[in-house]
Amino acid sequence: MKPTKIYVLIALAVVVFAVSGCEKFLEEKPQSFLSADNFYQTEAQALSAVNACYLRLYNIYRGDLMMATEYTSDLSYLTNGGVDQSFGMSPSNPGVSDGIWTAAYNGIMICNATLAGIQKSTGIDAEKKPPLIAEAVTLRALYYYILTSMFGDVPYYTSDASASFDALTEVARMGRVNATLIRDSLIADLQKWVPSLPQKKSSEIADNRSGAPLAYMLIGKLALWNKKWNVCVDAMQHLKAIYGALSQYPLTDTWFRYKNRPESIFEVQYAGTLKISNVATQMTPPRATGVAVYDGVTITELGSTTTTFTAATPTDYLMSLYTDADPRKNTTLAYTYNGTWFNRPASNNFTGKPWPGPKFWCLNMNLQQDNNNQKVFRYADALLMLAEAANELDDAATAMSAINEVKARVNPAFALTAYPGKEGFREEMKKERARELYGEYGRKWDLVRWGEFFTRVSATSAAELDMIKTNLRPYHEYYPIPQSEVERSGGILTNEAYNQ
Structure with a gap:
């Protein structure tokens, strides 16, 4: 098959995937998804493939992920008795995680295929490749950030073998890879490529594409999970150089209806009738x-x-x-x-x-x-991440300055006037993250990385809703890998915590 025809196939395949979220991609076998060394003949073709890397985010940043990150935390809950909101999930009844797992790995597959096509292309000038590669690398890291935050250890691959749908089954047979190692690899990848991305606010990048701000934000998020405080501080300082003082951004711009305002770092773009959230x-x-x-x-x-x-x-x-x-x-x-x-x-x-x-x-x-639009990352989040990492490094001055930018924008009287000590500051930072960021797809993951998920949910949501109190277990900090994926892997993928 000629490369130009393959390009058409990938475009058509991605559209089908985008509107057919209920179909599991591993059950489809379009073998020509990417099979030619000279896949992309022009920069425009490569850009279209990078655009495809975004599409699976529409299957993820919706009510399902909101439920998995916010309504199953210490801040809110749902009372309608579903599997997720009652903590009744299991490998055979995995709740929302089934669709998120599928969508994320489909997104990774597209990113890997896109990267392979760009890197192998002889039709794109060498100086045009780095920004395209960097954008696809950043989006791949976002999918892995979601997976490792939600499932912990997961299969990890970055090669163009993922361009074949059959190869994805083989990847599943790798079993779980340590999440800490995955994050370290992603950080190194992002650090390598972030200089090739636009070094300006996301709102200033044409067509709302991701640039350096998203890459720096992901470096910081991954570093917090791995307790690499210096790495997080460095990434957040890069964001400070781009975004400046938080006080210049109106608090009302944090509302979801106000799209792509200057404070935004990354939003999933929803509009029309096909690209909609719920x-x-x-x-x-x-x-x-x-x-x-x-x-x-x-x-x-x-x-x-x-x-x-x-x-x-x-x-x-x-x-x-x-x-x-x-x-x-x-x-x-x-x-x-x-x-x-x-x-x-x-x-x-x-x-x-x-x-x-x-x-x-x-x-x-x-x-x-x-x-x-669904707001995924904002600059206020970056400042609170900087405050957290600086506090862990005993840099009270940086920690106080960062948290007070967030507090003073809300009300100047809220700014801390004295450092409350490392532990006291840590607790206030956690409260401020709740006040500022509720509903922005991160609270449960914060609780898990702090090692406080079970105790905090037990003391809050479980104390108010009997079905949570009855079902909640420590292993619910992570979702189980769906049983269908366990079986597809031949039993290599496992859910030991759920076998208790």
Whole structure:
């Protein structure tokens, strides 16, 4: 088959995968996905292949991943009794992890194939290759960041063997690779290629492509997991050089409806009818039938066609973190709207639970079609990461400066005036991450890397919901690898923790 025809096949295959998320990619066998040394004849073809590396993110950054990272943490929960929200997952009933595993490895396969095609191409000028390679390397690292955070040790491969769907089955037979080693490899890869990416804010990069900010953010995230504090500090200092003072970015820009604002480091781009999320369906008060009335409050801008499912319930712990002087209280949580109390928080003499706040709502949503971008990484997160790593290095001055940028943007009176000691600062940093970043796909992973998942969820969500108290186990810090993948590997992939 000629290379130009292969290029057409990859484009068509990726479109099919993007709109057919329920089909497991390992069950498909388009053998010509990438089989020619001279796959890309032009830079435009290579750029199209890099574009394909983004597509599986639409299958990941949705309500399923929100459930796996936020509604199964110490900050909120769902009461509708599903496998994930009740901690009833097992290898044979893995909940949302089945689709996320498949989507992430499909994304890695596309990245590996794209990298092979660019590296082997003789039709692209040598100086044009590094930015394309760097972008695909960064996206591959994002998929592995998701996998290692969610499953721990996972199969790891970066070769072009993954261009063959049959080869992916062979990769599964490698078994689990130590997550720490995977992260070290990813960090080295990102450090090698990040100089080739645009060294400017994500909002300034054409077509909302990923640049150096995403690569630096991933270096920092992976380094925190591996407790490589100096590596994290160095990456976050690069971000500070690009982004400057947090005070220049309005707090309201953190709302999901406001897309690609200057503070953003990486957002999954949702628009139209094919690229849609469903997160707002779980983050909006219940709507009365046929009208724009949400738990007793008329909200015209949300419209009368929004589908609302069981909404996330904040824990008492999350509620306790906000004071009335914190403007995030009434954007992250919804007690009232335009001065009118919702029915639930007004119940029991105004002691009822609030709803998720307008930070997450989608204006005039049609049924489940949430067109908000999903905010994955923001600069405030980077500053809190810098604060955490600097504190572990006993650099109190840097730690205090970083956390106070986040606090002072919210309210200047919130800034810490004295260093509370290493442990005291560590605890305040964890609280500030909850206040600032709830709903941004990271809380459970933070708890796991801090070694506090089981104790914190036991003391919060499990204390409020009996089904969590009954089912929660320490091994739930990671999801099980789906049994279908275990069987596909011939039993090489295992779930020892779930065999207890």
